[in-house]
Amino acid sequence: MKPIKLIVGLGNPGQKYAQTRHNVGFMFIDALAEKYNITLKEINKFYGLASKENLFGHSVWLLKPQTYMNLSGKSVASILNFYKFDIDETLVIYDELDLSVGTAKLKKGGGHGGHNGLRDIIAATGSKEFYRLRLGIGHPGDRNKVVSWVLNRPTPDEEISIARCIDKGLSVLPDLLDGKLEKAMKDLHTKG
Numbered sequence: 720m721k722p723i724k725l726i727v728g729l730g731n732p733g734q735k736y737a738q739t740r741h742n743v744g745f746m747f748i749d750a751l752a753e754k755y756n757i758t759l760k761e762i763n764k765f766y767g768l769a770s771k772e773n774l775f776g777h778s779v780w781l782l783k784p785q786t787y788m789n790l791s792g793k794s795v796a797s798i799l800n801f802y803k804f805d806i807d808e809t810l811v812i813y814d815e816l817d818l819s820v821g822t823a824k825l826k827k828g829g830g831h832g833g834h835n836g837l838r839d840i841i842a843a844t845g846s847k848e849f850y851r852l853r854l855g856i857g858h859p860g861d862r863n864k865v866v867s868w869v870l871n872r873p874t875p876d877e878e879i880s881i882a883r884c885i886d887k888g889l890s891v892l893p894d895l896l897d898g899k900l901e902k903a904m905k906d907l908h909t910k911g
Contacts, residue, residue: 720898723850724804725780726751727795729813729836732785740856741788741869743881744812744836747854748783750885751892759783764801766794775893791836792843799844810850810895811840812888814869818855821880823887825895825904826851850895854884 730745759768767784784794828848831837859868891903
């Protein structure tokens with residue numbers, strides 16, 4: 720496993736979307752920033768809020784694209800190209816309809832599964848080979864209700880489950896940055 724040099728949380732900018740299910744990637748970065756007293760700043764050339772940090776002995780960029788979800792690839796590709804990072808040195812955190820609320824799964828590669836943020840990252844970088852931390856938001860049960868589902872706020876119980884899910888993801892970050900993917904996956908996938 721190559722070292723992770725970029726951690727990207729996906730979401731939509733603006734107060735209107737701040738607490739919606741589609742913004743759990745932003746929520747993850749915000750929780751990380753709060754826990755380690757990190758301030759992200761707007762960096763126009765990266766089309767997002769970003770900060771270079773030393774996390775657990777590793778130099779890592781944190782990024783919250785401000786391009787809106789469907790154009791996330793523009794932001795991700797700009798920082799990858801500027802620093803000559805490879806896509807497989809990237810961890811993308813996002814909302815996953817196909818996982819129950821409060822479930823977190825880690826994997827490398829795969830398709831976009833209908834997620835427009837992933838679709839745009841794959842299109843902009845030409846690769847699917849990045850690490851993914853998938854945070855479950857559940858499915859409304861009807862594909863016609865998906866847009867409304869992701870763009871609305873979770874219930875209070877779901878918010879608690881999502882917060883726990885984010886904490887689980889944060890807890891495996893040191894191992895992940897140390898290159899211990901299997902240990903991080905095992906711990907994340909077996910924690911209650």
